[in-house]
Amino acid sequence: MRWLRYGLDGQVGYGILDENDTIAAVRGNPFAGYETTATRLNLSDVSIEVPVLPPTFYCVGLNYVKHISTEGLTIPKKPDVGYRANNALVAHGADVIMPADATRIHYEGELVVVIGKKVKNISVDQVNDCILGYTIGNDVSERNWQASDRTFWRAKNSDTFKPMGPWISTEADVSSMQTVVSVNGVERTRFDTADMLFGIHEFISTMSRYLTLYPGDIVWMGTDGHSPDLQPGDRVDVTLTGLGTLSNRFMTETLT
Amino acid sequence: MRWLRYGLDGQVGYGILDENDTIAAVRGNPFAGYETTATRLNLSDVSIEVPVLPPTFYCVGLNYVKHISTEGLTIPKKPDVGYRANNALVAHGADVIMPADATRIHYEGELVVVIGKKVKNISVDQVNDCILGYTIGNDVSERNWQASDRTFWRAKNSDTFKPMGPWISTEADVSSMQTVVSVNGVERTRFDTADMLFGIHEFISTMSRYLTLYPGDIVWMGTDGHSPDLQPGDRVDVTLTGLGTLSNRFMTETLT
Numbered sequence: 001m002r003w004l005r006y007g008l009d010g011q012v013g014y015g016i017l018d019e020n021d022t023i024a025a026v027r028g029n030p031f032a033g034y035e036t037t038a039t040r041l042n043l044s045d046v047s048i049e050v051p052v053l054p055p056t057f058y059c060v061g062l063n064y065v066k067h068i069s070t071e072g073l074t075i076p077k078k079p080d081v082g083y084r085a086n087n088a089l090v091a092h093g094a095d096v097i098m099p100a101d102a103t104r105i106h107y108e109g110e111l112v113v114v115i116g117k118k119v120k121n122i123s124v125d126q127v128n129d130c131i132l133g134y135t136i137g138n139d140v141s142e143r144n145w146q147a148s149d150r151t152f153w154r155a156k157n158s159d160t161f162k163p164m165g166p167w168i169s170t171e172a173d174v175s176s177m178q179t180v181v182s183v184n185g186v187e188r189t190r191f192d193t194a195d196m197l198f199g200i201h202e203f204i205s206t207m208s209r210y211l212t213l214y215p216g217d218i219v220w221m222g223t224d225g226h227s228p229d230l231q232p233g234d235r236v237d238v239t240l241t242g243l244g245t246l247s248n249r250f251m252t253e254t255l256t
Numbered sequence: 257m258r259w260l261r262y263g264l265d266g267q268v269g270y271g272i273l274d275e276n277d278t279i280a281a282v283r284g285n286p287f288a289g290y291e292t293t294a295t296r297l298n299l300s301d302v303s304i305e306v307p308v309l310p311p312t313f314y315c316v317g318l319n320y321v322k323h324i325s326t327e328g329l330t331i332p333k334k335p336d337v338g339y340r341a342n343n344a345l346v347a348h349g350a351d352v353i354m355p356a357d358a359t360r361i362h363y364e365g366e367l368v369v370v371i372g373k374k375v376k377n378i379s380v381d382q383v384n385d386c387i388l389g390y391t392i393g394n395d396v397s398e399r400n401w402q403a404s405d406r407t408f409w410r411a412k413n414s415d416t417f418k419p420m421g422p423w424i425s426t427e428a429d430v431s432s433m434q435t436v437v438s439v440n441g442v443e444r445t446r447f448d449t450a451d452m453l454f455g456i457h458e459f460i461s462t463m464s465r466y467l468t469l470y471p472g473d474i475v476w477m478g479t480d481g482h483s484p485d486l487q488p489g490d491r492v493d494v495t496l497t498g499l500g501t502l503s504n505r506f507m508t509e510t511l512t
């Protein structure tokens with residue numbers, strides 16, 4: 001099942017997207033409960049919105065050995081989760097705006113876990129039960145700011161730096177999933193999504209020891225490989241097996 | 257004017273608290289717009305709730321020279337903002353639960369700025385106009401986890417580690433404000449809130465260059481001084497001149 005958050009006539013709602021790209025609109029939402037309505041819409045007639053605005057936006061950071069080595073970073077010894085910020089979220093199809101003084105912008109294609117239930121202190125065996133589904137994220141990063149600043153505030157959380165979507169798939173075979181990132185239609189990065197240093201179950205179980213997870217919380221699971229320096233006009237497509245493709249164009253900021 | 261977010265009969269709403277501790281209930285909220293109703297309530301008859309659940313929870317981190325030196329940290333060269341997480345927020349009067357394996361828990365009394373308007377790329381002169389008001393935060397920290405972990409996820413964001421409140425004051429004389437922190441009624445820390453390395457205007461203007469700030473976003477402004485190691489049963493009161501007192505008891509987690 002695919003959950004789409006869509007916009008139509010200035011309103012935003014959730015719907016269930018079938019294999020023919022028809023949306024069954026619902027009352028409510030997949031987190032607090034819903035009823036399917038009689039309204040059917042075509043995907044081409046609505047805007048695709050960010051699939052969820054999370055109460056807390058988690059991002060595991062360094063979680064693939066090749067990426068950590070290429071970027072000259074240290075391999076973590078345990079699953080210490082990090083954070084990103086909601087201001088940076090944009091939907092599938094939206095432009096990523098590269099600030100005028102940004103000089104080295106990279107993509108990071110990531111699997112995103114969407115939490116569906118309130119949980120605390122759960123075992124690895126209980127993790128699947130709290131997951132609503134999966135979507136795709138692009139953890140856009142300005143590498144020079146990442147090196148120069150004390151935090152990731154602008155390196156990773158500038159407005160539009162967190163494309164996410166296009167929808168939430170409730171089923172995914174994470175064990176055999178590939179992430180493929182293309183720039184202007186040419187494949188540049190491919191990795192096994194299962195090659196994580198710490199897996200989904202280990203991360204979420206560990207987090208839940210100290211943190212209550214809430215419906216709508218999201219956990220971005222990290223990236224592998226290395227991005228070229230992106231140029232204005234580039235289109236970046238992040239495809240995850242079975243989930244779809246998150247596509248965004250990169251444009252330079254126009255200062256007014 | 258003081259904005260209180262209160263609970264009554266299972267509902268949560270906003271009200272305006274007068275000098276006699278009477279609440280004028282409103283329809284709506286201070287961020288999206290409101291109308292005052294005819295309902296009057298006594299502060300003693302309601303629960304005090306976290307004054308706002310922010311879209312993004314900013315915390316400037318190191319921002320007072322004495323505290324930075326005492327903790328053996330490096331003085332930042334520029335205002336790079338950090339983040340905290342909504343799961344950790346609790347209201348005035350709620351218990352802070354110290355995880356069973358926590359060993360060195362400290363308070364950090366902080367001024368909190370509450371954003372009232374959506375803004376981007378504003379000058380220091382425009383900052384006051386985007387601020388709804390001010391409240392008090394206690395940036396509770398587990399110092400051993402802060403040293404051992406790659407991120408602040410459990411050191412600063414364990415459930416209940418972010419007491420905030422009791423209300424939002426729309427006026428505050430930040431230039432002559434003192435922060436006083438007491439443990440069990442005994443003053444342990446006092447500092448001039450104006451002794452910030454980077455002030456409110458400089459931080460928010462800098463952030464807004466890259467980040468859109470939204471109504472309800474909060475910015476915790478950092479702390480000075482040094483906390484004793486807190487013990488189960490301790491009550492910590494954080495008082496800021498003109499804003500009130502945020503009071504919370506520290507209790508040990510009961511593992512079930």
